[in-house]
Amino acid sequence: MVLAEHTGGQVSEGTHELIGKAHELASVLGGLTEVALLGRADLAGQLGGADIVVAVDHPALSEYLPEPYERTLLEVLAQRSPRLLLIAHGTVGLDLAAALSVRWDAPLATYVSALEIEEGTVTATAQILGGKVLVDIELRGERAIATVLGGAFGAEPGQSPRDAEVVHLAPPAGLDAPRMSLRQVFEADGGDLDISSAEMLVSVGRGIESQDNMEIVEDLADALGVPLSASRPVVDAGWLAKTRQVGQSGLKVKPRVYLALGISGAPEHLEGMRNAELIIACNTDPGAPIFGVAHYGTTVDLFDLVPELVGKVRG
């Protein structure tokens, strides 16, 4: 079973990625692929890739909210008894998967990049420690949960123009009195420029070490006349605006050139930039995962490289 995610009436690409993979696994087990659609039963038409769409509607589900979604999904799991529940590793997955592991009593693998069924057992590969270590795990028992890294599986196999069978389930009791409520929705702050439309990005990661050092990369971006972007730790530290964040919880970019300075290449960052046409990475750690997606790399220290680049660009 896949938990469908949707925003503004659009089912997410991640949902299709999971449906495609679910089909592959279901066929090994001789079972079906079901998609749990909470709150917007009218979107079932976008879920043709599923065998069955299990829809639950209730006013409390109209926008994502942790508690009503958790209660409802638990009810769906109780009624449909899937062998495996797949959720995308994002905000919803971070809210629900571990809680459901407790409540549904099912082992969980988180941040999964590979999934198979081997002799009836679900096996997963999870990424830990910023993608530096992969863990092959067995999820034993009658049921299991996995949160899946975005982009781990293709979206195309999960898409289909046909109509899936829709089953409507009644919402569980208690949705009318949740212990939380949604007060306001804030759309992404348009404000600043849109890095996803830039031809080239100078992107900086943890390797920049401090806010004081940011000015050397700002200088480089300025010399090249292109925007500065960053990985999540730099944005969380407050050194650059959220609108400049590249990655799973930021923006996906596909520039002609992506210059990664001091970025190790954690999976959630790679998800945001791996399709750039030319990736040049600078990191003093020769084992940094960024070198697995970059076209060119160097282990020269960025504090030595950047001033040299600025000098040569300015001529």
Add this chain to the structure above:
Amino acid sequence: MRIVVPVKAVPDLVEEIELNEDETGIDREYLTFVLGEWDSQALEEALLLKDASGAEVVAVGLADDPEIDQILYTALAKGADAAVKLADASGAARSGPAGIRIAERAALLSGYLEAQPADLVISGVQAADDLEGQLPPTLGALLDLPHVSVAVSVEIDGGSAIVRQEFAGGRSHELQVEMPAVIGVQSAHQAPRYAPISRIKQAMQTRELTEFTVSLPATGKGAVVRRMHRPEMSGHAEMLTGNAGAVADQIVDLLRARGLVKG
């Protein structure tokens, strides 16, 4: 108003991580451990709430975690009112390949929280070595408390917490959550404050860590680790050679060929 902040250290991601010989776990001997980055953000958000409303902030760690004394003294040096070290009454060393398993961690913390309830439990949304789940929702489910993760700000309004939950691409929701509640912090609304070494050393000399023992119940099934390994890169970058000047030349050539540098 009492805020409990579960904290732990994780291997420093800047370093190379070695695996043990049979590839079932991480070789911890030469690792440097640092306070988890999300726990650091969570502690900061709790301290900001203390600054704003005078809440009591208690940092809690597990006695069997690496570097836990250092972590707790640092929390005190940053302004936490108290720090608690939790031990498992059975004394059994139970841990998984990547440290103490989330189910056991959460069970120990739940035992503590049942005895010493908090209005808010604020922890990092995740930890770099999470394998089988994240702490805040696990705690929420065990204690049957409302829980919200990926929080980027927390405020108090009467008996409720006002939480900003962030989604991919910067969209966010503002939630009103009844307390007691568990919150998983992605980032504090200000960058974490710095505690100078001198203040941490002072805390080590003048403050005490409270010890608390909990009986850990048998935990259920979990994932079984077959093997840990490093990612095989399907491709690899062509590495540019030479010193900084030579590498810079090669990069500028690549950019010039694409019309991104003039000349």
